[in-house]
Amino acid sequence: MNNLVLSLAPKFTKLQTLILRQDKPQLEDNAVETIANYCHDLQDLDLSKSFKLSDRSLFALAHGCPNLIKLNISGCTAFSDMGLAYLAQFCRKLKYLNLCGCVKAASDKALKTIGYNCRQLQSLNLGWCENVGDVGVMSLAYGCPDLRALDLCGCVLITDDSVIALANNCLHLRSLGLYYCQNITDRAMYSLAHSRVKNKHEMWESMKNRYMEEGLVNLNISQCTALTPPAVQAVCDSFPSLHTCSGRHSLIISGCLNLTSVHCACADLAHRAASALPHPAH
Template identity: 35%
Template sequence: MAENVDAITSLESVPDALRHKLTQALCDSRKMNHHFLNLLASKSPTEIRVLQLDQCGRCLPDYVLYATLNNLPNKLSALTNISIKGACRLSDAGLKALVTSASALRSINLGCCSLLTSDAIIILADKLGSVLKELYIDECFGIDAKSIFPALLNLQHLEVLSMSRSESVNNSFITQFVAVQGHKMKELVLADCTRLTDRAIKVIAESCPGLCAIDLTNVCKLTDASLGHLANGCETIRTMKFSCNTFSDEAVAAYLEARGGTLTELSLNHVDKVAHHTALSLAKHAMKLQSLDLSWCREMMDEALGLIVDSCLSLKMVKLFGCTQITNVFTHGHSNEYAKIVGLQESQILKNIVVPDLLPLRYSSV
């Protein structure tokens, strides 16, 4: 069906589960187009609550969106989650038309929507200020953090803010933002925001007591002091991503000793110094850990990895890409049959890759 999408004339009798698989297949193969989008919108369903069109790219310019919205009168009134990551032809005007039709939106992912400007966030605040809880604007290079600051403060119930690769995010922006919104924040994604320093992390730790997840991947100016701030201030973090930073083995171990007991997901990808101390702390304190990424951590040897995997019995996934030092002593020697090891030469990588579905809100009920 995906290979012959232009020949499909109706989806009226196609079950929802099959529509979902077909839509995902088209998006993954970059064959999603306005013809199929209009088929999805016409006649049924009578109500849409979740809409995921990631990588829809060229098929969603404003004129197609307007036509699709015309085919969906009143069907978007219950829409709570939408992801149109990669909609590179969507403009501020198109986004305004969309959120005007979907006034109940709680979560919106606009990552890599390259035509959007700061005005887009002002529009969101105006239309959805009293309901929006999750905002993802990763790699939206036309959006300036300073320009959208007043609009972000008007998002009264914001819990998740994702702004990875935003060159305009700096210490001043973070300090001012969390001073007002920090007590509500559950997740902050600041990967590749390379202007941030320990000062910003200290303010986050002091102002976000309910934070459950933080991504600090490649925030390259951070030092071990940041881990101390997070250990002292954020007691509820379940997902921690430290990847591509220069933290010491001792500092990571100390953080895990203090807060490892709450973690379910940890990424230390390319934190090159982690080794024996980190392994001991993980084995002793990370009993709830389900996902661990130690890719390119080449100081982590067979015995240390074996101790981690055999001690952390909740582990379901361990990623070890680039760990050429690991031998069969580990792969055939550990006793945790439930932990999938991904990234080593003999592991079946593609078999373990799961494309996530767009789910209801991460931290709140709809």
């Protein structure tokens, strides 16, 4: 694959989308440098599982591909936070960024730079980036108010402060992954629930209808064992698109046995419908 990219990249200078996802890592820095040297219009790049790539690739993309909107570098374990921070200073149009498994690259230092420079960011996957803490997530919340999807699954250092910052600043958040974030407590859940009410009153009249269509549609709190049913129920009640009913699981609570009593509006409707049925005569 590496030689193929080296030979073809100079011939496709107007390329906008390039998928180089690999099962067996073959791509090397010189191939990415060639892409950056010739494909200046590139907007969507997938380099996932490219274990051989180093920060050289990120430096090259920063200078050669400033129009990047979507970048997937999940599983690229050799990237550092310095390389990622450098990229964020030049690729300011990024809207979709997948850093899942990039433990060394996704640090609070790098996230602060992303939050400061990538103000248009809408989707960020930080799954299993165990060095991510509240400082980094709060920087994202303050700097990227248009965030729609954020995966923090396995980010074991974050606390309620991260979720509270997201609830207060990212009004368009639709999907939030908190799997195995065991420092999350009821404070975080109530902040999500209350932000829905508070922010609705603060919206301009012209924005009300649009706002009512938004809100969380996916929330993963599996293995967040400190949460109690009343707090999670409050979130479920505040966001009607969160479902616990069969076939529509968008509120994921597996591994939290104390949350089995939490239910969505569909369960109430089903119960009322069953109760309204006439009972057979005896």
